[in-house]
Amino acid sequence: MAISSKDGLPPYFNIDPDTALAELGNPSTTANFAAIANACTQGRQDLASRGLEDGEVRHLRLFSTWEITRYLIPVAAPHFRRVLKANPDLPQGRSESEGGAKWFTLDEVLRLRTHFASEGSKAKEYRPYRPEGLPAKLVSVANFKGGVGKTSTCAHLAMSAALDGYKVLVIDLDSQGSMTSIFGGKVTDEWQTVFPLLARHYAGHLRRENQGRLDRGEPPHPIDDTLMEALDTRASSLIQKTHWPNIDLIGAQLNLYWAEFQIPVWRMQARGWKLWDALVETLEADGVLNDYDLIFIDTPPALGYLTINGLSAADILLVPMGASFLEFDSTGRFFDMLHSTFQSIEEGENMAARALGRDEMAFEWDAVRTVITRYDGTQQAELAGLMQSYLGSALSPHRQEFTALIGQAGEQVNGIYEADYRDFNRETYARGRETFDETYAAFKRLVVGVWRREELALQAEQHPEPVS
Numbered sequence: 001m002a003i004s005s006k007d008g009l010p011p012y013f014n015i016d017p018d019t020a021l022a023e024l025g026n027p028s029t030t031a032n033f034a035a036i037a038n039a040c041t042q043g044r045q046d047l048a049s050r051g052l053e054d055g056e057v058r059h060l061r062l063f064s065t066w067e068i069t070r071y072l073i074p075v076a077a078p079h080f081r082r083v084l085k086a087n088p089d090l091p092q093g094r095s096e097s098e099g100g101a102k103w104f105t106l107d108e109v110l111r112l113r114t115h116f117a118s119e120g121s122k123a124k125e126y127r128p129y130r131p132e133g134l135p136a137k138l139v140s141v142a143n144f145k146g147g148v149g150k151t152s153t154c155a156h157l158a159m160s161a162a163l164d165g166y167k168v169l170v171i172d173l174d175s176q177g178s179m180t181s182i183f184g185g186k187v188t189d190e191w192q193t194v195f196p197l198l199a200r201h202y203a204g205h206l207r208r209e210n211q212g213r214l215d216r217g218e219p220p221h222p223i224d225d226t227l228m229e230a231l232d233t234r235a236s237s238l239i240q241k242t243h244w245p246n247i248d249l250i251g252a253q254l255n256l257y258w259a260e261f262q263i264p265v266w267r268m269q270a271r272g273w274k275l276w277d278a279l280v281e282t283l284e285a286d287g288v289l290n291d292y293d294l295i296f297i298d299t300p301p302a303l304g305y306l307t308i309n310g311l312s313a314a315d316i317l318l319v320p321m322g323a324s325f326l327e328f329d330s331t332g333r334f335f336d337m338l339h340s341t342f343q344s345i346e347e348g349e350n351m352a353a354r355a356l357g358r359d360e361m362a363f364e365w366d367a368v369r370t371v372i373t374r375y376d377g378t379q380q381a382e383l384a385g386l387m388q389s390y391l392g393s394a395l396s397p398h399r400q401e402f403t404a405l406i407g408q409a410g411e412q413v414n415g416i417y418e419a420d421y422r423d424f425n426r427e428t429y430a431r432g433r434e435t436f437d438e439t440y441a442a443f444k445r446l447v448v449g450v451w452r453r454e455e456l457a458l459q460a461e462q463h464p465e466p467v468s
C-alpha cells in the first residue's frame with residue numbers, strides 16, 4: 001500500500017517502524033505454503049465453476065478463402081473458387097451469411113492442399129520440402145533465462161510448420177507446462193510426460209548391465225516397480241492429439257520436475273548410463289522420428305537434466321534472447337555453460353572410450369542459432385546491430401518483433417496463428433503476422449538446408465561415384 005506523505009515526499013520516506021510491524025504478521029512456516037496452495041486451489045475451483053478455466057477443450061478457428069489463398073495455398077482466389085466448384089467432392093467451406101466469405105477447418109485446408117499438390121501446377125510449392133527416407137528433425141528451443149520468448153517462439157514455429165503442411169510433434173520439457181496448456185494438453189502426473197521414457201532408458205541400461213554382472217557371478221542391481229512399469233511404456237501412449245489436426249503433443253506437468261532429482265540418483269547407481277541420450281534414443285526406438293516431419297522441444301529456464309536431454313536430442317538448437325544488455329550477457333553465459341557441460345560429458349566418455357580402444361564421441365548439431373525476440377526497432381536497433389556484428393551467422397537474420405497482438409489475443413487463443421484477423425484491423429494483423437512468418441522462414445531455411453545436406457549424402461552413399 002503506497003502511503004503518500006503530506007509533504008509530497010516519495011512513498012518510501014518516513015515509514016513508521018511500529019506501523020510496519022503492526023502490518024507485518026507472523027513469520028511463515030512450511031505450513032503457510034500449504035495454506036497458500038489451498039487458497040489457490042479454492043480460487044481455481046471458483047474460476048472453473050464460472051467457466052473461466054484455462055485448458056478447456058480447445059477448438060481451432062476456421063480459415064477464410066482470403067487467408068488460405070494469401071498465406072497457405074499459393075493460388076489466386078478466383079482460381080481457388082473455380083477448382084472447388086469443378087470438384088464438388090472437395091471441402092466447399094461454410095459461410096456465415098448468404099454469399100459471404102467461405103471458411104474452412106484446418107483439416108479441410110490440408111485436404112485442399114493435397115488436391116492442389118496432386119492436380120495443380122508442378123512449378124508451385126504446395127507442399128513443403130521433405131526428403132524421403134530421412135528421419136524427422138528435432139528442434140530444441142532453450143535458454144536458461146526465463147521470459148526470453150522460448151515458449152512463444154517454439155509454439156509459433158510449431159504452428160507455422162503445421163500451417164505449412166508439416167506433421168509436427170511438440171514435446172514439453174518444462175514442468176510449468178506452458179506449452180502443454182497452449183495445446184490444451186491433459187496431463188495428470190509424470191507418467192504422462194517424457195518421464196517414463198527416461199526411466200525406461202535407464203532401466204534398459206540396468207538390464208544390460210545386470211546381464212554382465214550375472215555372467216561374472218555378481219549380484220544384479222535391483223529393478224524397482226517404477227522401472228518395471230517404465231519398461232512397458234511406449235511413446236505412442238504418451239502422445240496426445242491437440243486441437244491442431246497435424247500437431248501432436250507430449251505434455252508436461254509439475255511432477256515432471258521430479259526427473260531433476262531422480263536422474264542424478266540413477267546416474268550415481270550406474271555411472272555408465274548415458275543419461276543425455278535417454279530422450280532421443282527412446283523416441284527413435286519407438287519410431288517417433290518416422291511418424292513426424294518436425295519435433296519441437298520446449299525446455300525449462302534452467303540447464304538441468306531435462307534440458308540436457310532436450311539439447312542433446314536436438315538437430316537444430318534455437319536460443320531466443322531479447323536485444324537488451326542483460327539478455328545478451330546472460331545468453332553469453334548460457335553458451336559458456338553449454339560448452340562446459342557438453343565438453344565434460346565428451347571428456348568423460350572419451351576417457352573410457354580410449355581405455356577400451358573404442359571410437360571417441362563428439363556431440364554435433366546441424367545448426368545452432370540465437371534469435372532476437374520481442375524486438376523494438378525504435379529502442380533496440382543499436383544493440384541489435386552490435387549483437388549481429390559479434391555473433392555473425394550464429395544470430396538468425398530475422399529479428400522477431402514485439403507485437404501487442406500476442407498478449408491481446410485473449411484467453412482461449414494462443415498467439416498470432418490462432419487469432420481471427422477479423423478481431424483486428426487487417427493491417428495490424430498483417431504486420432504482426434509478418435514478423436512470425438519471417439521467424440518461421442528463417443527457421444525453414446535452416447531445416448531445408450539441413451535436409452538437403454543429408455539427402456545429398458544419402459544419394460552419394462547409394463550411388464557412389466565410380467573410382468577411376
Ligand SMILES: Nc1ncnc2c1ncn2[C@@H]1O[C@H](COP(=O)(O)OP(=O)(O)O)[C@@H](O)[C@H]1O
Nearest residue numbers: 146147148149150151152153374401402403406
Ligand atoms: N514477439 C513478442 N511480442 C510480444 N510479446 C511477446 C513476444 N514473444 C513473447 N512475448 C511475451 O513475453 C513473455 C515471455 O515469453 P515466453 O515465450 O513465455 O518466454 P519463456 O518461455 O522464455 O519464459 C510472454 O508473456 C509472451 O507473451
Ligand SMILES: [Mg+2]
Nearest residue numbers: 150151174178
Ligand atoms: Mg517457457
